[in-house]
Amino acid sequence: MxxxxxxxxxxxxxxxxxxxxxxxxxxxxxxxxxxxxxxxxxxxxxxxxxxxxxxxxxxxxxxxxxxxxxxxxxxxxxxxxxxxxxxxxxxxxxxxxxxxxxxxxxxxxxxxxxxxxxxxxxxxxxxxxxxxxxxxxxxxxxMGGGTPPPPPPPAMPVLRLGSTGDAVRRLQETLNRWYPSLPPLAVDGDFGPRTDARVRYFQGRAGLVADGIVGPATWRALGF
Structure with a gap:
């Protein structure tokens, strides 16, 4: 080089x-x-x-x-x-x-x-x-074999109470995998009070600000 x-x-x-x-x-x-x-x-x-x-x-x-x-x-x-x-x-x-x-x-x-x-x-x-x-x-x-590096993972959206959609379903599925001993969240794509409480629980245990907002730091801690 x-x-x-x-x-x-x-x-x-x-x-x-x-x-x-x-x-x-x-x-x-x-x-x-x-x-x-x-x-x-x-x-x-x-x-x-x-x-x-x-x-x-x-x-x-x-x-x-x-x-x-x-x-x-x-x-x-x-x-x-x-x-x-x-x-x-x-x-x-x-x-x-x-x-x-x-x-x-x-x-x-x-x-x-x-x-x-x-x-x-x-x-x-x-x-x-x-x-x-x-x-x-x-x-x-x-140049390393001419094989391009893998594309970066798509940025996950910021989620909070009231959010809906596929990203919320992924969040709910992931939280259920993290805490199989807790009552499972409904994987319905609706960020309601139960999902909000589970997010805050996860954030507190991960050393994050427990504000219920799923931003980049929370997604990374979840493994995304």
Missing amino acids: TIQIGGYQGARSCTGGPTQGARNLMSWWLGAYGSRGATNLGIYNCRPVSGGSVLSVHAEGRAADLGAPVGNPWSWGVMDTFRLNSQELGLQCVIHDRRIWSSIAPDWRPYSGSSPHTDHGHVELMWWAANGGLTVDRLNQV
């Missing part, structure tokens, strides 16, 4: 198409994260950088725009892993969600370009990687 420092290679001319390394990067991206909405937003484009006059690395086919759903919880972690392993992967720049890392410095910094890059990660390859040094096998090895 090494961050690439120095050796940034700007574009000199339009070369006519994507490089093999950039194709490999895109193939890996779609294979690893396609089930989460990853898309191909392009590799080769003979143009200057957005809002500027300097030729984009896209013009040499050495930059891949790795599409990701706006506001997703996982792409930022992938982009930072690219940065942390940039020397091994042959990467020189990553831009995502209004932040940029490039090989002039080790850390992220604010990105003020015309595109915020909220719907994709812009990833640039050095020439050795672009010419085939970056392979899918190499990405799998460095």
